[in-house]
Amino acid sequence: MNYRNLGETGMRVSEISLGTWAFGGDWGSVSEDDAYAALNRAVDLGVNFLDTADVYGDGRSERLIGRLLKDRTNDEIFVATKAGRRLDPHTAEGYNAENLTAFVERSLNNLGVEALDLLQLHCPPTEAYRQDETFGALDELQEAGKIKNHGVSVEKVEEARMALEYPSVKTVQIIFNVFRQKPAEEFLPLAEERDVGILARVPLASGLLSGKMSADRRFDEGDHRNFNRNGEAFDKGETFSGVDFETGLRAAEELKELVPDGATLAQFALRWILMHPAVSCAIPGGKNPSQVEDNVAAAEMAPLSDEVMKRAREIYDASVRPQVHHLW
Template identity: 60%
Template structure:
């Protein structure tokens, strides 16, 4: 496993980390025993950063990570998120009392007096330009409720606005072979501001595993079945906003680039790590085998210039028109 510094937090975190959305819910049926086995295997392999949220299974994901903290002696960093419990999810809800209540609930779920990292969870765009919201978070740091804070965003313009606030330590943004805009329009600014970048949705909701087909069934409670057009939340969260058929076509063009002995998923994760501004990719995993496959990507050799150029061509030919102007 390799490690990179997470911006101004000073944390050294594994370049392949653990995204805990899938073990909470909205990805079909989950098995807690398998989820716990996956979490334990992650620690075994040197993964030391776990990303969750209070709405993943209504706190279930956080509570599983608390169980991991209880069962293991190794120290690791936990990032959670706050804000999506708001109903309605409006900018005015991002205020001191609400955020305090959300963070206190996460502290209880995670059994942590002080949270390592709290991220605003894809709030309405206007929130990123409201200094009073970030002043509230500064107050929570001073109180000892949280050590650091960051943001999770949908769009590059939101990320750029967020890092104007000096104590924003991290930005979590969708970045993968189907979402290249952050590299073009955000990474340099993040580097200059000493902001850590967490690459979320790194496998485009499973498209970049190469295992999905046109007739792959998805359970009714899987967002890949009910949110393809943004019916429940931002369309970009599902398949990175790419039309499913187009995504499958792009995958077939990427397959020949995968080195012998590797999987497409590993190739896609290693591609992300070719960008030094990215601190880590946070793929999900629901069993130990998926964790092992993800972790192995960190130790693959660097991709060569031809491979990088070929990914760019696939993006330009098939994907750019669908996503580049939207996020």
């Protein structure tokens, strides 16, 4: 495993880390045994950074990680969580000191820690990035020793750029993958200049870039890839990166021609992300140890050639870009 600096946080994180949304729901059923085995396998393989949120399974994901932290006290494990999506209604005004403090206290209890390594605003409405009160509240929580660092998880490049106006923002989590290349043009250079840590989420486009999907694939009723394809529950961009399923399948087939012998499309997609030095880590999910092992193997791949990177961009430009580039 290779490690990169997470901006100015002082954390050196595994470049392939682990996102734990699947442990909380919206991805079909994942047993507690499978989830916990996946967490342990990730740490065994050198993963030292876990991304979660207070709404994943109404705290289930955080509590599983808390169990891991208790069981593996000799391992250095950094945990990033998120707050804000418990708001109902989910409004910018709700991102205030009172609510954020309550969310932090709940996450501290779920994780069984005294301070959060990293707290991220969880894709708040765009207006929240104009609220000094919101970021002032995060500063106060940090001064009180409740959080060690804070950042944002965003939907749009515009929001990422807005977040950089606040000097105390140390990380930005953003959807970045072969099917969502806009950040490489309009945000990553700014983040690198500011030395802000970048967490690349949805790195496999909700499985479209796994190379294992076909047109007849059916998803469980409780899987967001079934119920959120058009943004019925949350931002459409979180599901298949906003790409039409059939379009994504065709583009994935073209990308398979670029995959080196002995590698999978998923590993290629993760390696593509790591070719961008501004990225601190990619955070693919993994429902079981086998998926974790496949993802971590991407860290051992040789760098992709300029020719391959160029061809991947051409595939994006031809079919995917018209659907996503102007929206996020």
